[in-house]
Every structure is written in structure tokens, then in C-alpha cells.
Amino acid sequence: MAKDVEEKTSSIKIQKKPLRLRIWNNRGFYLMFIPVFIFVLIMHYWPMLGVRYAFFSSKMVPGGGIKWTWVGAQHFINMFKEREFWMAFKNTLIISVVKLLLNTFVAVLISIFLNEMTSLVCKKFVQTVIYLPHFMSYAVVAAIFTLFLSPSSTGMINETLKDWGWIDKSIDFLHISSMWRPVFYIINLWKETGWGTVIFFATLSGISPELYEAAEIDGATRFQKMRYVTLPALSSTIIIVLILNLAKVLNIFEPVFVLYNNRVFDSSDVISTYVYRKTFMTAATDYGYSTAVGLFKSVVGCILMLGSNYASKKIRGRGII
Amino acid sequence: MKKRLVSILMSSVMVVGTLAACGGTEAGTTTQVEVTDDQGNTTTVEVKDTATGDVTEEGKYEVKDLHIVVDGTLTANVDNGQEAFIEQWEAAVSEKVGHEVKLTIDQLDHSDYAATVQRYLTTGTVGDGQFPDALIMSAGMFREYQTTGLLWDMAAAYDKAEFQARVTLPEVNLGIRTKDGKQYGFAPTYGNGCVSYVKASWFNQYVASDANTDGVKTIEDVDTYEKYYNMLKFFSNINGDNKTYGVIAAGFGKLDEAPFINYMPEFWQGAYPSFYQKDGVWVDGFQEQATIDALDRLAQAYADGLIDPDTEEASTKDAREKFFSNDQSTSEGVFTYWAGTWLRTLTDNMGKNDVDNELADERLLQLPPIKEITDTWGGYINREAPVWVITDDGDDNSLREQAIFDTLFETMLDGDKVQTLWTYGAEDVHWSTKAESFTTNPDDPEKKKDYEYADGVFHLKQSPNDPNAVWKKNHLDPVLVIAPLTNGFVDDDPLVTKGNQFFTAHCVDAPVAASSETLTAEQSGLKDLKTTLMNKVVTGEMSGADAVQSYIDEKGAIVDTILGELNAQ
């Protein structure tokens, strides 16, 4: 966006009028922006002031409210010593990155192969169906899969597998550390991959048919066309998707929150859920500490965002912000 | 580039400027006082204006708006005639105290109760419409909060309360007091505890089966762990398809709420996985051999398929729904749950789902404590009663708090109108003394039941949200209440009486819960860890000994500090 700005402003430099006049001419626009400005200020900037609590310690006081005591960087020192924190940090990176790569990879596969489908009706139908789970909330998806995956005799999947003789004992899919992440990835694939293909289809529809015709004349097989025409066309989109999402990896909350449980904390607890538990699920908690963890997350997220912005500029000539 | 720099600079200046303005408004209703403590740290204390009531000219405080936070034990919830309850409460109490009182009830989800209460208490202020004036706390929660100074010491108010003359069970509230005579909570009822209920039909099938039943003929014969285990084993395969289970509860143990072992007591036996006093000295029961053995017993039973895996995550509601579900092919034979009224509720719910209709009120058997329990504890554990507390507003006088006490607690045990509200619910909604007749299950000849009452006879009506069930009770259990009703309203349900008698005959009081500053701060961490470890052991991920070892490795130092504090008290 910033780049556009520069280009456009430089092009109109010649006819530049005095600043005061230009402001006056645009007064209508400023007026229109006022509601947005105030809204953002209150809803987004005001809470940012609260990051100062990261350097305070909180204590409940009679009559309600919090007493804040200055502690300096103490919370950060404690945080870096905390095993649970590092566990959550590690999990956040692993879970988000694997989920991102997996979802993108499968979405690309689906797009390429669906693109080869000759029947338009079928193609349309498949698209309609695979987009469907995206419109279900994580709460709903978690509810469905928790019910289906129950290890008790009310769990449909375990019971079916037992009926078919594939297993003799119920598997507790969501409560075993080693199983949790794979199950989580699969559920996320089910929910989001279909939707992930939308952007790739948009790119594919932009490929000129002549390219395929040319390839055909050169005697390219179906697979060769997919490999040498379709895939390269998608590559820049793939990179964009990866970069855009990389900036957001630390923000993962709801997908994990609705599916995790105390037995799989080692493999499932992410920073946001850790902050949530430290903030709201702990009696006599220190809000300063959870603010500090949140601040740390924000700062790292900021660095990631700027990093991917830089990468994006390098690769496609314009930033993501 | 320069332009952009200027922009960014400008934006930050503007934002900070505007924010400073916003920040200023933060102090709207509060006065900020800077306090410097001995270490030289500057602290900002926010002093609040209280606004739930008015101080009248004579220096008397009148509660105009009473905001209470309750859990599910107020059974007259929004779907069950809470509106009528509030209306009648307001009318009766306003008349009693001589001015208008408005009652707001905030009924929270059980699963998040503690966390939500904490959020209210820290982020709210007295009179902001959400900050509770009075609220219910479980015994464990209460012990955590009583060291924080957030609760009001009501010892004096309690002692001179009007209802004192009628109190028949004074021990409960005396037990709540701290060593120096402070009383931060008020228990209107005795604690109650859990009993193991066994489905009679399943049990009969067991007795009549070819399986080795150890000569068990009646439920009393199931008197050892071995016999109990054997019975569960039969239950887990009662239809020959291994889809049923022996027992379910809302957790293998309930390590976040005292008395911790009221679910699955047959497996926990003499263990107590928390701090308790042993011969006058505080010890951590979780580290004891008894706990390790109990965990291993649970793990064995889980591996043998006797414990429903849903137990791990089931809430109490989940567990009981599954127990009396209309699909008995995936149900359980035993369910450990609250004594007394719940015997009636569980039985009725089975009836509603057409389970064992021919047995009518004999659907459930109450299992007397097995030998391993009687040898150690002596019986089922009677938990420490949940309490009502009043929040302290932090000023020096007790005007507001005393007024809340008089408005809420004093009337709650007035023996008459208001106590009836708390006990049975709203008149002509939950109960009535007018002549009436009604029929439950009118369409089902097998379960159809007619009720007929003459004018002036106290009786419970149909449940507001289920015309096929008769209402049971509201918040106070008439059998457990510390000062009985004086208006003679009794609901003489023989099944409830039977349940209560059974429990009284087989119970012992729970150990006193611990309370110390470090414990308050570390409690939730300890609870989480213990629950995780318990679940891991029971589901076979680690052994009981390993679990206790990793508990000691992680929290050993903290536990020692807590024990030190407790024993120094």
C-alpha cells in the first residue's frame, strides 16, 4: 500500500497546490474518516496503553479493582525461566508452521488436480462442497469431532473401527500427547483446505489457455503440463500465501483452545492459550505476568510481520502492509 | 522516504496525544492515590466510590440494589421460574427491611465458576453492576479467598443474627472460623456428600448371572473392593458386547475441589490427594503411598474397561445424563453422586427416559461404603459446606456489609416466607398451598401419576420447564439447613428421606481444608498439575509412582513452603 502511495503522490506533484488549500478541498473526506478514526482509537489504541502493566505486578484489593506495583522487568525474567512458557512458545511455532505448510500443500494439490477435471458441473460441485466447512466455526468443528472421536462407546469413529475389526481397543485420539497434533492437523485440513484453494483457483483462471495449447503441440503429457505450466503459475501465489500467514503464526488461539485439554498440554499449549489460562483460569493471578507474555508475543509477532513484509518486497516488489 | 518518516512521527505523536486524553478518563469514578512503600516503590491505589446503596441521614446504610453471584445450586434458574423467585423475594424482603430492594442474580456456569468470580472481583468495582455484593463459594475456593482480605469478617453479625435462636446445627459455621475467631463465610446448610448408586436392574442381573459373584445376594454383600471390582467387571460386559461400563463420574477424582475423593471413593479408599492434618501436623496427601496406590487402582480399572473413558472430561451433568440415558447400551452400572435429593432426581430421570420402568422408585440401590473405606475414613466423606460470602468494599466501616447481611442472610433463614423461597422456590410457581390436581406423563399409562391436593396443603408443583416432573427444591436443602423452617412446609418424599437417612448413617466429616498465602497463589497450578498427572496415570500413560515423583520434582519446593506456612499457623 505504501508503495502505491509514493507512486501516485509523485505523479501529481506537478499540479501541487498549497497544503492548506488541499486540506480544505478534502475537508469532506476528513469528516468521513472521523468515525473510523475515533472507533479505532478507542477499540484498538486505548488497550495498547495497557502494555505498561507488563512492568507492574497486580494484586486484588477489597472493594474490587487492582493495585499495580512497579516491578520493572521482573515478569520477563520469570517468564524466560518458566518451562511452561518455552513449551508454549515451541508448540506455537510447530503447530502453526506445520498447519500452514500442510494446508497450503494440500490446497495446491487439490487446485491442480481439480483444474484437470473436465466436467464443469462436477468441478463446480466439488468446489461448493469443499468450501463448506470453512463457514463452520471452530467451536462447532470441535464439538463435532470431540463427539465423533470420543474413546467411550458413544464415540462413532472408535466404535466403527472396532466393528470393522481394525482396532480392538478404543483410541483416545484427543487425549494422547503423541496423537493430538496429527489429529489437530487433520481436523484443520478438513476445515480449511477447501477454502484455501480459492486463491489458487483465482490464479489458475488467469493462466492463458495458449500456454496449455503450446505445451500440447510440444507433445507434453498431462502430468508434464501440470508440472511445467500449472505449478509455476501457482508458485508466486504459494509464496504470497506462505508469507502472509507466516506473519500471523503466533496468533493461533481458537483452533487450539477448542480442542486441547490438560493431558496434552505438552504438545498442544500455545502462547495465547497459555496467556488465557494464566489470566482467566488462575485464582489470585498476576495480570502483570500475563500482560508481559502477551507483550512478548506482540513484539515477536511484530518482528515476524516486518520480516515477511521485507521478504514480500524482495520477492514481489510490494509489501504486505 | 522523508515524507513517510514525517507521517509515522506524526501518527505516533497524535496517537499518544489522544491516548493520553483517553487515559485521563480512566480515573472517572475512582480517585488515584500514589503511595510509596518502604522499598521506595510507587504504587497507585484506586479508591472507589461505592454505589450499591445509600447512607441515610441516621448513618444507616440501605441496600437498594443487591447483586449476587450464584452457581447451579440455585435450581430456580432462568428456565425454571427465576423471575418469579426474584419478584417474590423482592416483595418479601422489601417489606421486611422497610425499603425497596432490587435483586440481581448472576448465575454462572459451573465449569468456569471460580475463574469468572475472580474476573469479577479483580476487574470490577463495588456498584458497577457486575461486582457481586454476595456470592457462593465452594469450601476450597473460600479457603483461597479468606486470606486475601476481599471478604468481610461477619463473625459479629453472625453472632447477633436473629436466626441464631433457631439454629440447630451450629457446628458448621463455627468450623468455618479462623483461629483468631474471624468468620468470612456463612454456610446456611450442612455440606452433604456423595453415595455410590447402583442400578438395581443391573445388580439383579449380576446376582442372577452365572458369573462368579462371590456369593453376593444383596447390595450390602458388596462390602470389599474385590467384590466391588468383580461387580463392575460384570457390568462392563452386561450385554456381552463390552459397550457398557462399570462406573462413571465427573472425573476420576475431583482434584480441584474439596473433598477431592467424593467421586470414585471405592478406588481412592483411604487416600486424600491434598493437604490435610494428620495427627495435628499438616501433610501433603498427594505424595503419600495411599495416593499412589489409589491412582494405580484407577489405572487398573480403566485398563480393564470398567471406568467409562468419558469420565475424564465429563462434567457432572454429562456424567449423570449418560447414566440415566435412554440408551442404556452404552451406559454404566454405578454412578457416585450427591446423596438425598439426588436419589429422587436420578430415579425420576431414569423414569423419564423409560429406563427400568417396572422398578419405579426401586431403580437405584445405594451401595454402603466398602470395607476399605470404613477401615480408613469410616464412611463416605461429608464435604465442608459451600458458603455465602460478602465482599468487603475496603472502607473502614461495615455499614454496607452489615446491611447486605441483614438483607440477604438474615432473611434467608427467617424460617418463614423468604426461607421458603430459598428452600422450595416461588409460591404458585414451584409450590402451592391451593387445592389442585395434576397428572404427570398423562400420555403414558405405565408412568402416569396423579397428584391431588386439598386446599391448604403444602405441596410441590410440576416443574416449570417439564410438566412431567414434580419440582424438588431450590437452593437450600430442607434436610441440611442449619435452622429449619418454622411454617411446617415439608415435602415428605420417602425416597429423599431414605437417601438422607442412608447418607447420615454412612458418612464422616471431611478433613478441614488448608488455607495459607502461598497456597492461595499456587493453588491453581497445583490443581492443574495434579489433575493432569492423575489423568495420565489412570489412562495408562505413566505409573502412579512416576506421577508423584514428577509432582515432587516440579512442585516439591512450593509444597514445602506451603506446609511450613500451614504448620506455623
Place this chain on the structure above:
Amino acid sequence: MAENIEIKQAPEREAPRKESPEKEAEVKAKAPRIHTIEKKRSKIKIFDVVNYIVFGLLTLIIIFPIWKVICDSFNAVGVYQFKLWPTQPTIGGYATILKTAKLFRPLLNSFITTICGTLLGLVMATLGGYVLNQYEMPGRTFLSYFLLVTMIFSGGMIPEYLVMKKLGLVNNMWILVFKHGMNVYNLVLMKNFFEGIPASLYEAAKLDGCSPMQIFYKIVLPLSKAALASIGLMFAVTVWNDYSTVQIYITNRSQVNFQYMLRVMVMDGDTPTTSYKVSQSTLYYSGIVCAILPFMLAYPFLQKYFVTGVNVGAVKE
């Protein structure tokens, strides 16, 4: 997008497909010259068959859980086996939900907040997008950065909670409306849409003496109906599906939305007492269906708009 696909597909469709095996063999025998091409064609066929089968399976995998949920919501008993039709059909589950205040109220809240949230979101996104599209406006860059910062940096859970508390939005369903009021990503999409409107239209309107506000609602908005629909849908999906905001900010049962109630119902087993003879799982599944129903119903008709929203972003990229 649909049109695009068709254009691209057209040449492929013209090519002759799927000849009968006999004819194939005949051709093969007659003309060894084109043997190689024929071979390729049979390969294509295998590929197509496999492709259709794989996508058939994929659609089944996606549909099966949804179907099972719908079918079990009409089943009076819990069925935990691989059965695809209700054994004891009933609508008791749905009747219970509609009759229970505890559940009906959240459903209503969900509708209210979704509608208001969508409107507020659209107002913010169109106003912001329109103003940011004014390249000759002094301070435009500042305003862009002003919005973009909120995408990168946030106060964190407790600071936000304390501010919402001060704004009176805690324990108040309107937080669902305000929380999603500003979505910078959607605002940028909106701006991209506006960029596509020919500048000559603006100029003409300006010459006619229209104020920016007049241009906005007389020219810009009528020309952006598709954009409004697709971005509005994005807001609607976000607000309707929001569960974590409720989990954090709302404890009062009269203010929660349906997603939250559903979660509580399934996770805590907090199902309503019902006078119908339905199992607990019937209630769970009926609840789930109610939670997804609005979008499932609207989706086939609005799919075009859902997809355009993402595509505008993609095109700009």
C-alpha cells in the same frame, strides 16, 4: 471467477473425449501412425477416472461428518455406529432448542449481533476504504499507517479486557458487534474495489457540485453492490462464528451467543431439560445444526460473493 474457468475450459471441451473401446481398437488397428496419440488418450482416461474417484472420496470425507450430524439430530437415540439414516426419526431436538429460553435467547443474540456487526463493519470498511482511496488527500499515508498499526500490534488480553470493561462492553453482547467493527484487511479489500471505479465518474460528479459524501452514496456505493455483499458476508461469518470473544468477555447467560451455548452444551453436557424423548446426543447434534444452518442455507446462493471477496484480495496481490 466462474466465467474465467469456462473460458479456459472451452478448448479442452472441444477435444473429442471418451471413445468406446471397440472404436479405439479399430482406430489403432487401422492407423498405426496415430498410435502414440491414442496411447496418450487412454492414459488420460485412467487419469480422469482416478481423478474423479479421488475427488468423489474427498467430497464424501467432507460431507460425511456434516451428514452424520444432520441425520443424528433427527434421531431420538444416539447412534454410534456407521449408520447413515435416523433409526427413530424425531424433531424433538429442534423443538427443545426453540422452546428453551436458555438456548433460544442465544440464538436470537447471534442473529442480532451478526446483523449489527455486519452493518457496522461495512460502514467502517467503506468509509475507511473510500477515504484511503483519495490519493491527493494530505495525510493519507498517516491514516493508512494509523490503521495498519492495529494489524500488527495489540494490547493483549488483560489490557483489552480492562478497556472493554470501562466501555461497558463486558458481559454485554454488543462486544461482538464492536470487536469486529474494524477489520483492516476487509477495509483494504474495499479500497481495492473502489480503485476499480473509473476516476472520470468522480470528476463528473465533482463538476456537478457533489460533495464527497454525496459522491460516496450516489456513485460509489451503488457501483459496489457486489463488493458490499461479499465483504458483508465476511463480516457476518466472523461475527456469527465468534466463540472466543464470548468465552473471554461474557459470563451472563442472557448475553452469550449461540456458538458459546453450543460449546457449553457439548463440552459440559449442559443440555436443557426436555419433555421430549430424545437422547442427549440428539440435542447436541440439533444444536450443531442450528449453529451452522444459516450459512449452510445461504451458502449455495451466495457462494459467488464469498469467493469474489477473496479473489479481489488475490487479484490485488
